[in-house]
Amino acid sequence: xxxxxxxxxxxxxxPAGYVEAALVALxxxxxxxxRSSLYxxxxxGVTDQPDxxxxxxxxxxxxxxxxLLATLKTLEAELGRVETFRWGPRAIDLDILAYDDLVLxxxxxxxxxxxxxxxxxxxxxxxxxxxTFESQVAALPASxxxxxxxxxxxxxxxxxxxxxxxxxxxxxxxxxxxxxxxLVRIRIEEDDVAIDVRRTPRAVAVPLAALDExxxxxxxxxxxxxxxxxxxxxxxxxxxxxxxxxxxxxxPTVAVGAEIAEDRELAxxxxxxxxxxxxxxxxxxxxxxxxxxxxxxxYGQPLFSIET
Amino acid sequence: MFKKLLIANRGxxxxxxxxxxxxxxxxxxxxxxxxxxASLHVRNADEAFCVGPGPVARSYLNIPNIISAAxxxxxxxxxxxxxxxxxxARFAEICADHGLAFVGPSPETIAKMGDKATAKAIMSEARxxxxxxTDILNSVMDALAGAKRLGYPVMLKATAGGGxxxxxxxxxxxxxxxxxxxxQAEAEANFKDGRLYMExxxxxxxxxxxxxxxxxxxxxxxxxxxxxxxxxxSHQKLVEEAPAPHLPDRVRRKLHDTAIAAARAVKYKSxxxxxxxxxxxxxxxxxxxxxxxxxxxxTEVLYGVxxxxxxxxxxxxxxxxxxxxxxxxxxxxxxxxxxxxDSANNYAPAAxxxxxxxxxxxxxxxxxxxxYAGLAVPPFYDSxxxxxxxxxxxxxxxxxxxxxxxxxxxxxxxxTTIDICSAIMRDGRFREGGIxxxxxxxxxxxxxxxxxx
Numbered sequence: 001x002x003x004x005x006x007x008x009x010x011x012x013x014x015p016a017g018y019v020e021a022a023l024v025a026l027x028x029x030x031x032x033x034x035r036s037s038l039y040x041x042x043x044x045g046v047t048d049q050p051d052x053x054x055x056x057x058x059x060x061x062x063x064x065x066x067x068l069l070a071t072l073k074t075l076e077a078e079l080g081r082v083e084t085f086r087w088g089p090r091a092i093d094l095d096i097l098a099y100d101d102l103v104l105x106x107x108x109x110x111x112x113x114x115x116x117x118x119x120x121x122x123x124x125x126x127x128x129x130x131x132t133f134e135s136q137v138a139a140l141p142a143s144x145x146x147x148x149x150x151x152x153x154x155x156x157x158x159x160x161x162x163x164x165x166x167x168x169x170x171x172x173x174x175x176x177x178x179x180x181x182x183l184v185r186i187r188i189e190e191d192d193v194a195i196d197v198r199r200t201p202r203a204v205a206v207p208l209a210a211l212d213e214x215x216x217x218x219x220x221x222x223x224x225x226x227x228x229x230x231x232x233x234x235x236x237x238x239x240x241x242x243x244x245x246x247x248x249x250x251x252p253t254v255a256v257g258a259e260i261a262e263d264r265e266l267a268x269x270x271x272x273x274x275x276x277x278x279x280x281x282x283x284x285x286x287x288x289x290x291x292x293x294x295x296x297x298x299y300g301q302p303l304f305s306i307e308t
Numbered sequence: 309m310f311k312k313l314l315i316a317n318r319g320x321x322x323x324x325x326x327x328x329x330x331x332x333x334x335x336x337x338x339x340x341x342x343x344x345x346a347s348l349h350v351r352n353a354d355e356a357f358c359v360g361p362g363p364v365a366r367s368y369l370n371i372p373n374i375i376s377a378a379x380x381x382x383x384x385x386x387x388x389x390x391x392x393x394x395x396x397a398r399f400a401e402i403c404a405d406h407g408l409a410f411v412g413p414s415p416e417t418i419a420k421m422g423d424k425a426t427a428k429a430i431m432s433e434a435r436x437x438x439x440x441x442t443d444i445l446n447s448v449m450d451a452l453a454g455a456k457r458l459g460y461p462v463m464l465k466a467t468a469g470g471g472x473x474x475x476x477x478x479x480x481x482x483x484x485x486x487x488x489x490x491x492q493a494e495a496e497a498n499f500k501d502g503r504l505y506m507e508x509x510x511x512x513x514x515x516x517x518x519x520x521x522x523x524x525x526x527x528x529x530x531x532x533x534x535x536x537x538x539x540x541x542s543h544q545k546l547v548e549e550a551p552a553p554h555l556p557d558r559v560r561r562k563l564h565d566t567a568i569a570a571a572r573a574v575k576y577k578s579x580x581x582x583x584x585x586x587x588x589x590x591x592x593x594x595x596x597x598x599x600x601x602x603x604x605x606x607t608e609v610l611y612g613v614x615x616x617x618x619x620x621x622x623x624x625x626x627x628x629x630x631x632x633x634x635x636x637x638x639x640x641x642x643x644x645x646x647x648x649x650d651s652a653n654n655y656a657p658a659a660x661x662x663x664x665x666x667x668x669x670x671x672x673x674x675x676x677x678x679x680y681a682g683l684a685v686p687p688f689y690d691s692x693x694x695x696x697x698x699x700x701x702x703x704x705x706x707x708x709x710x711x712x713x714x715x716x717x718x719x720x721x722x723x724t725t726i727d728i729c730s731a732i733m734r735d736g737r738f739r740e741g742g743i744x745x746x747x748x749x750x751x752x753x754x755x756x757x758x759x760x761x
Contacts, residue, residue: 166684169684169686173363177363243376244359244374245380271372271376272372272379298357299357299360300358
């Protein structure tokens with residue numbers, strides 16, 4: 001089994017489509033172990049030509065170099081012909097850029113590709129998936145490197161948020177999922193965004209430092225009372241309602257400033273006849289009481305904040 | 309009549325129900341998830357409760373918090389909208405247990421119709437034609453015999469199935485053994501229930517459904533049919549219209565009569581829909597939806613009735629406000645669903661913030677939408693942003709009005725289905741009418757093709 005580096009390029013019709021189609025077709029003859037992003041390169045000289053689209057693939061194959069070359073030529077013909085015969089056989093170019101560590105000099109086949117070192121459109125995609133080519137990319141003139149632009153996926157493919165608010169929403173959701181699933185860490189990656197949430201398990205309480213202050217200060221519709229989140233010390237936590245219900249302060253009731261010696265029930269939320277206790281989660285000082293006895297509370301509504 | 313209605317849904321349907329309730333003088337309670345705090349449905353209701361975080365399992369499906377919100381606010385009824393808890397028999401039962409009227413049919417009816425085998429059996433008994441099929445298949449021999457009786461092609465289906473899992477189309481006897489084994493394994497893996505049955509495969513059918521409405525006094529009417537054959541590869545509807553084009557009167561009558569018979573068979577007392585597959589002049593019952601549907605405005609516009617208002621009235625124990633004679637369709641109506649989706653990328657849902665929103669209006673144009681500029685479309689929910697419905701004296705007039713309306717529609721910030729809908733409206737094949745469900749998956753918008761050359 002050999003590892004070949006294949007370069008793909010097209011500037012006919014739907015170039016990105018050809019490159020993607022070629023990657024799919026390649027998989028019939030081996031395993032595409034890695035593929036680069038798509039890159040756009042301005043067509044030289046003639047300006048009414050579409051940009052070239054290039055990509056590279058790491059390709060595990062049983063085919064010997066010469067058989068691989070023949071296969072690539074067949075694929076070129078097949079893709080060019082089947083897809084759009086009117087564009088002729090050169091709709092896509094497939095090249096062997098390298099083949100293991102093989103060095104081969106024959107009249108019709110040179111490996112590594114003889115002009116690889118000077119072709120930014122081949123090197124830049126290749127370096128993305130094979131770091132051994134990074135030095136060759138670095139050796140290219142900056143202007144040539146800059147002419148090869150990674151094609152960003154259209155915005156609609158990005159399920160990830162683009163604004164701060166939404167990013168924070170995603171972090172919050174990840175944190176909630178983490179807690180609800182009893183995990184201590186969750187990492188989610190997609191495209192350019194990675195969210196890494198680590199949690200110190202603690203019942204019901206959300207660490208104050210992790211809270212978006214703006215969210216606490218936002219007046220919410222419905223039953224959620226407007227609260228002043230800015231008054232809290234940085235260390236501590238806010239106890240929130242998980243159940244929609246009526247809050248009942250437990251006796252003896254705590255007031256602002258009360259010291260709590262140990263974990264104790266401060267209140268409970270009565271929901272469908274069930275008492276859902278709100279516990280302090282340890283010792284501390286009551287920094288704020290957000291609710292009054294008998295008040296209706298909704299999910300996520302702050303009840304107490306505790307300084308520790 | 310009810311005093312206060314909790315609306316257990318979000319987005320445009322929550323707003324739709326909210327309007328109907330306010331018209332009836334009923335005050336409303338909205339529920340919302342943390343991701344929907346800034347939604348219009350929250351602002352437009354009289355009260356609102358956050359019931360959980362973004363993911364639906366913990367918010368819009370959070371039965372304890374929803375029921376608790378209803379009880380605390382003093383609501384006497386719950387409207388489930390569509391999706392979420394709308395066809396959850398247990399939820400309907402829990403509502404009843406807490407003295408809350410569920411705006412929909414009885415829990416028993418929901419349960420019966422939710423089980424495909426039971427639904428089919430009830431329909432067969434009521435002489436409603438169903439897709440010819442077999443009982444549970446015990447072996448490949450069983451399957452071969454069944455297929456021979458039904459005639460190829462056939463479809464193997466898992467009794468516990470859903471979402472295409474455990475389903476295999478079989479065209480020749482040679483394929484059957486392998487298909488049986490793989491479908492069984494898939495069903496076993498996905499549903500822990502490997503039981504299979506077989507149905508005749510209806511190829512390239514049209515999807516036609518009949519709207520029905522019933523009350524607690526045994527009155528049942530049909531409110532005509534809708535043609536929903538423009539479906540994405542996932543079988544989700546994109547364009548709906550009424551009446552169904554090129555339907556012989558004989559077939560139309562058969563559909564309507566069949567729907568009435570079916571509704572009577574289950575003593576249906578709310579708004580509901582019977583979905584049928586139509587192949588040539590043959591009509592096969594597919595399933596019954598025991599909820600108000602996304603595309604109900606098409607029917608409302610065509611018949612000049614308010615189905616949601618009627619649904620609430622009937623749930624409050626009132627009689628239907630119209631009889632069959634009063635229900636006369638006028639002209640033609642079409643709905644386009646404007647979704648936050650990338651139609652060029654297999655309708656992948658798009659999330660993002662709407663930076664610009666302009667909705668169409670004018671004569672014969674109706675828009676049901678919760679979109680506004682600045683709305684952050686959360687990634688957790690259905691991608692529907694707006695339903696644009698046009699009404700015309702003729703089908704072509706409705707289509708052309710839709711083209712103009714879509715041209716006036718502007719949504720920036722996420723990809724939408726505006727362009728694909730527009731391309732469909734201009735497509736000769738669609739304008740001809742009578743397309744089957746294979747139409748959209750094979751449809752290439754001419755603009756995209758032009759861009760590629």
